[in-house]
Structure formats: structure tokens, C-alpha cells
Amino acid sequence: MSEFRKLQVWQKAHLLALESAGFARLISRKRRGLADQITRAADAIPANIAEGRGSATDRDFARHVTIAIKEANELENHIQRAVDGDLCPRSQYEALTVATVEVRKMLIGLRKRLIERA
Numbered sequence: 001m002s003e004f005r006k007l008q009v010w011q012k013a014h015l016l017a018l019e020s021a022g023f024a025r026l027i028s029r030k031r032r033g034l035a036d037q038i039t040r041a042a043d044a045i046p047a048n049i050a051e052g053r054g055s056a057t058d059r060d061f062a063r064h065v066t067i068a069i070k071e072a073n074e075l076e077n078h079i080q081r082a083v084d085g086d087l088c089p090r091s092q093y094e095a096l097t098v099a100t101v102e103v104r105k106m107l108i109g110l111r112k113r114l115i116e117r118a
Contacts, residue, residue, distance in 0.1 A: 003054075004053035004054070007049060007053065008106070009103065009106040009107060009110055010046050010049045010053075013046035013049055013103050013107075014046045016042060016045065016046075016099050016100060016103050017043050017045065017046055019042075019095075019096060020038055020039060020041075020075065020096065021039055021042070023038060023088065023092060023096055024036070024038040024039045024042075026088055026092070027087040027088055031082070031087055034081060034082060034087070037078050038075065038078045038082070041071045041072075041075040041078060042071075044067070044068070045068045045071045045072055045103060045107075046068075048065070048067045048068040048071065049064065049068055051064050052067075052068075057118065058114040058115075058117045059114070059115075061114050062111050062114035062115050062118065065107050065110055065114065069107045069108060072100055073104070076097060076100045076101070076104075079096050080093075080097075
């Protein structure tokens with residue numbers, strides 16, 4: 001098993017990406033472009049954690065974590081657009097938003113620790 005899989009934040013981000021894919025499928029008939037953006041942003045979060053975990057330095061890992069935070073912000077924006085456009089039930093929007101915020105908070109904490117160690 002690769003080291004990144006041991007990180008709780010990667011595990012939660014991976015689940016978020018899977019949940020986001022289901023959410024995107026729900027809205028894809030109405031807004032294919034938005035569904036694609038949701039999938040791309042959600043997939044980028046755990047991918048950046050995995051890529052950063054392979055970095056040689058904590059500073060470089062922190063850079064990848066920062067990108068993952070930006071992707072979480074983008075994902076939250078796209079989810080908001082979906083609910084505002086009446087493309088999904090509010091309950092699904094709320095659950096996905098809570099998960100996105102949780103992952104972002106974990107990423108912010110990880111980045112802080114990495115920068116302190118760098």
C-alpha cells in the first residue's frame with residue numbers, strides 16, 4: 001500500500017470524489033458541463049494529496065495540499081450552482097457540502113503542519 005492511502009484526509013477525499021461522481025451523474029442529463037466540472041474538481045483533491053505525498057520536501061507537499069484546497073473550494077462552488085439551478089435535491093447538496101468542508105478543514109490543518117515543519 002502506498003503511503004498516501006494511510007492518510008485519513010486522503011481516505012475522506014477519496015470518498016468525497018466517489019460521492020461527487022454519483023452527484024454528477026444525477027445532474028448530468030440537465031447540465032453535462034457542470035457535472036464534468038464537479039467530477040474533475042472532486043477527483044483532483046485526492047489526486048493532489050497522493051501526488052504531494054510523494055514529494056521530496058514538506059514544502060512541496062504543502063504546495064500540493066494548497067492545490068487540493070483550491071479544488072475543494074471549486075467543488076463547493078459547483079455544488080452550490082447545482083442546487084441554485086434546481087438540478088438536485090437540497091439534501092444531497094447539503095451532505096456533499098458538509099463532506100467538502102470537512103475535507104477542506106483537514107487539508108488546511110495538514111498544510112499548517114507541513115509549513116511549520118518546513
